[in-house]
Amino acid sequence: MAWYEGAFFYQIFPDRFFRAGPPGRPAPAGPLEPWEAPPTLRGFKGGTLWGVAEKLSYLLDLGVEALYLNPIFLSTANHRYHTADYLQVDPLLGGNEALKHLLEKAHAHGIRVVLDGVFNHTGRAFFAFQHLLENGEQSPYRDWYYVKGFPLNPYGKNPNYEAWWGNPELPKLRVETQEVREYLLFVAEHWVRFGADGWRLDVPNEIPDPEFWRAFRRRVKGANPEAYLVGEIWEEAEAWLQGDIFDGVMNYPLARAVLGFVGGEALDRELAARSGLGRVEPLQALAFSHRLEDLFGRYPWAAVLAQMNLLTSHDTPRLLSLLRGDVARARLALSLLFLLPGNPTVYYGEEVGMEGGPDPENRGGMVWEEGRWRGELREAVRRMARLRQAHPELRTAPYRRVYAQDRHLAFTRGPYLAVVNASDRPFRQDLPLHGVFPRGGEALDLLSGARAKLQGGRLLGPELPPFALALWQEV
Structure with a gap:
């Protein structure tokens, strides 16, 4: 990895x-x-x-x-x-x-x-652009930029060379x-x-x-x-x-x-x-x-x-x-x-x-x-x-959705179950597990230290406060 x-x-x-x-x-x-x-x-x-x-x-x-x-x-x-x-x-x-x-x-x-x-792109102070500015068509660096005409016009509103989003301070490299x-x-x-x-x-x-x-x-x-x-x-x-x-x-x-x-x-x-x-x-x-x-x-x-x-x-x-x-x-x-x-x-x-x-x-x-x-x-x-x-x-583990309703989401990352409450009200964590935590028993929230029961194919946990998340691990 x-x-x-x-x-x-x-x-x-x-x-x-x-x-x-x-x-x-x-x-x-x-x-x-x-x-x-x-x-x-x-x-x-x-x-x-x-x-x-x-x-x-x-x-x-x-x-x-x-x-x-x-x-x-x-x-x-x-x-x-x-x-x-x-x-x-x-x-x-x-x-x-x-x-x-x-x-x-x-x-x-x-x-x-x-x-x-x-x-x-470069700035106007870059050596190749400065050489081109001083020497015009005679510069060995004339093919380093997209020049449309000489002499260069680096301080006007309409540069006669290609520049990033038309900004004369940023001549585009060829x-x-x-x-x-x-x-x-x-x-x-x-x-x-x-x-x-x-x-x-x-x-x-x-x-x-x-x-x-x-x-x-x-x-x-x-x-x-x-x-x-x-x-x-x-x-x-x-x-x-x-x-x-x-x-x-x-x-x-x-x-x-x-x-x-x-x-x-x-x-x-x-x-x-x-x-x-x-x-x-x-x-x-x-x-x-x-x-x-x-x-x-x-x-x-x-x-x-x-x-x-x-x-x-x-x-x-x-x-x-x-x-x-x-x-x-x-x-x-x-x-x-x-x-x-x-x-x-x-x-x-x-x-x-x-x-x-x-x-x-x-x-x-x-x-x-x-x-x-x-x-x-x-x-x-x-x-x-x-x-x-x-x-x-x-x-490393893939994302797998387990539950999604209103502003409440649960998903797994390997052996962990994340529960997200993106609402402004507490959310009772009574969720179907869909094969997560098959042994049953209990799960531990690694963030709050709270415990939840695993029974009947569901996670039965405490209320999750507004705008909060939990991360459950089977114990």
Whole structure:
């Protein structure tokens, strides 16, 4: 079984996690946006990779097993999707030295680190684009981009070259050019040999050539056969998950399903629609289970186990904002992630109840003041992570629906029966077992410690509080 199948991932936006410098030295100085101030499109808050390393104890206590870092390479943007140098970690984040330190410290504690690969486009400061800007048609790099005319117009509203979504700051790379392909494949291999544990690939569907991605996989897996490759695909992804391109994708369809089931009518659908999440509809238990079954049935089982199962990311509003501040629903949504096949993935700050709408509001400075935490959210994530570590079959076993009515769902994961109450009223756990727990006797809820009788082919348990779940094991 691969390390990334069922691992608990934590996504970090490096500029916004924690300010720190190398041991004994200060963090990079400069005019920074106040940490507590609302985030802006252009402002920098000064988080570093030294800071991520310093907070590994917090992440270990939470139960995190792998980090997904938003881009870390030299860039003119706080989010660093405007790459200026693919071979240099941004000095504002601590440079290559800080990445090496983080990798060594994380690996020493059993935590893997996955980098964000932005290979569809560069920033205007990238060397090939700068050379083209200075030398025009005479530049040897003229075939690295899709140029429509000279001289280049990089600062007007209508660039005369192809750019990501027409944004002149993001000129699109011509990946069919052999030199470009070789350069990107070299970069991909370089950082895996440096120690990174894989790549999350930004907008890979905008490089539609599957042969490039197959070559990408060969180069990366050749450098480290255990490296994890996950694509940013927002919809169903059969073509990407046949074992020859990606191991998994960011599972936004599952996010929409969980939000629709747990959020119900309380979900801020207008806020969701204004983001990459798009349309999210309320779901009853049976419709929710059908959606899960459809998603799990679309892909080879290894790909299902490798899916990056998330609720939110740097591209969506934050969980508590989507749920209109309803902490109980947020707690249930986060908890449910850990009982489904795939990699439960938490965006930094969701576990303490940070709020925020679409970009840039969703990229605030991490809240480190414990008095401001929604402690019940953090404790739920911490508890579910430990439960999953203690019971490995929760990582590997298939999903099987046992009961679904109104907003109440029961399903098995191997020898365990999960019961979910996504309603605002208590739910009496009197359920048909359909062959689950055939010995009879008693079952133990691994979360609450409660016991239930197993008789007459039914589970007879206590009331489950609103927006809560139980995980039963035969004893």
